[in-house]
Amino acid sequence: MTALYTRSIATPLGSITASASDTALVGIWFDGQKYFPADKPAWLSAPDHPLLNAAQDWLDAYFKGENKPIDFPLDPQGGSTFRRRVWDILRAIPHGTTTTYGAIAAQIARETGVKKVSAQAVGGAVGHNPISILIPCHRVVGSTGSLTGYAGGLDKKAALLKLEGILL
Secondary structure (H helix, E strand, C coil): CCCEEEEEEEECCEEEEEEECCCCEEEEEECCCCCCCCCCCCEEECCCCHHHHHHHHHHHHHHCCCCCCCCCCECCCCCCHHHHHHHHHHHCCCCCCCEEHHHHHHHHHHHHCCCCCCHHHHHHHHHCCCECCCCCHHHEECCCCCCCCCCCCHHHHHHHHHHCCCCC
């Protein structure tokens, strides 16, 4: 197993654990959130890792209301082909906007030529996004615009959307 480097990052919404390989950021989780990795035998504390420093700088700017581009590599781990496609779609959701689980499902159906993709399956993929905030799963809402599911908690999802100027 390849070693992963980690550090804790303080944010206005609580502590985040960030994880990186030698080449990319692989995870950002609110501490204690649903789906936080349980098995971490190859995690090494690395408070000065350049990718983790870049993630901290990006998060600091984000929480100040800045919309900076992500200029370092992201490599979410542990996803099936379907999950990775959903995560790619999440990355394309513009700052300050939302989409729905159903809209993502419809997009994947069109792209793959299948009749229908389950919005619930999309929800599962969104919920297992290992690089929260940077891969903006918080920008996905229910079909009526309602807040639904967020591994870090609905209070954090609402706060992130508010920070981006999205009124619920």
